[in-house]
Amino acid sequence: MLEITGLTKRYPGEKQPALQDINLKVKEGEFVAVLGRSGAGKSTLIRCINRLVEPDSGSIVWKGRRITGMNASELRSLRREIGFVFQHFNLLPRLPVLTNVIAGRFGMMPRWRSLTGLFTEGDRKLALASLEEVGLASLAAKRVEALSGGQRQRVAIARVLMQQPSLLLGDEPISSLDPVTSERIMRYIGGLHRERGMTVLLNLHDVISAKAFATRIIGLSGGRIVFDGLPQQLGDQELIRIYPPD
Numbered sequence: 001m002l003e004i005t006g007l008t009k010r011y012p013g014e015k016q017p018a019l020q021d022i023n024l025k026v027k028e029g030e031f032v033a034v035l036g037r038s039g040a041g042k043s044t045l046i047r048c049i050n051r052l053v054e055p056d057s058g059s060i061v062w063k064g065r066r067i068t069g070m071n072a073s074e075l076r077s078l079r080r081e082i083g084f085v086f087q088h089f090n091l092l093p094r095l096p097v098l099t100n101v102i103a104g105r106f107g108m109m110p111r112w113r114s115l116t117g118l119f120t121e122g123d124r125k126l127a128l129a130s131l132e133e134v135g136l137a138s139l140a141a142k143r144v145e146a147l148s149g150g151q152r153q154r155v156a157i158a159r160v161l162m163q164q165p166s167l168l169l170g171d172e173p174i175s176s177l178d179p180v181t182s183e184r185i186m187r188y189i190g191g192l193h194r195e196r197g198m199t200v201l202l203n204l205h206d207v208i209s210a211k212a213f214a215t216r217i218i219g220l221s222g223g224r225i226v227f228d229g230l231p232q233q234l235g236d237q238e239l240i241r242i243y244p245p246d
């Protein structure tokens with residue numbers, strides 16, 4: 001479903017490449033957790049997949065379409081199909097929760113605001129149902145800026161639910177949340193994977209969450225894949241390879 005071949009990225013002015021010759025095939029319905037030390041290349045990998053970061057070489061093919069090489073309009077339509085949860089949520093703080101969630105339907109369309117008047121009753125119902133799923137329906141009318149970090153993250157998840165993507169990418173979606181909220185968000189994402197068959201690829205700092213929820217773990221170190229296996233194959237030796245001491 002997602003096939004990454006020979007992916008390499010070096011940021012301008014950096015000596016070491018952030019990613020070196022990454023080869024990775026993700027099958028439909030897999031839940032992949034990407035682990036690695038800070039600077040290992042996890043964000044770069046995820047961001048190359050939706051072209052928020054421009055790779056230097058290699059190819060990324062999703063459902064038979066070559067992401068590397070897509071033009072701006074092809075990318076816009078791709079980003080409507082691929083859900084992306086950032087560390088910093090990417091919400092519009094001054095607008096109500098419900099409007100932020102409905103915007104998910106339009107992907108990352110920059111001019112979506114001009115569509116506000118065109119939201120249908122169906123859109124509103126679906127957005128409310130998504131908020132219900134993350135336990136925030138009662139806050140639908142509140143401005144996002146009045147919510148806590150954990151609540152904002154749940155709004156971001158509700159927006160992704162609304163988008164109904166077949167691929168969900170996440171860049172450390174739980175790293176700024178408390179343990180209880182983190183667990184809750186991971187359970188939502190696990191539910192999306194199990195019940196809707198969504199393919200998930202998440203960068204995580206937390207090995208325990210990765211082992212509990214993922215069906216496959218990728219370990220990155222120095223921009224290379226140093227582990228690729230099942231959660232139960234991740235033992236002490238493998239963890240040392242993924243998290244080498246200084």
Ligand SMILES: Nc1ncnc2c1ncn2[C@@H]1O[C@H](COP(=O)(O)OP(=O)(O)OP(=O)(O)O)[C@@H](O)[C@H]1O
Binds near residue numbers: 037041045
């Ligand atoms: N915009 C940038 N300009 C220059 N170098 C960058 C940029 N973004 C990342 N890097 C470098 O690329 C390497 C990989 O960074 P990346 O953010 O992908 O790692 P990461 O594993 O996601 O780290 P973290 O867990 O801290 O988010 C690091 O050495 C980092 O300093």
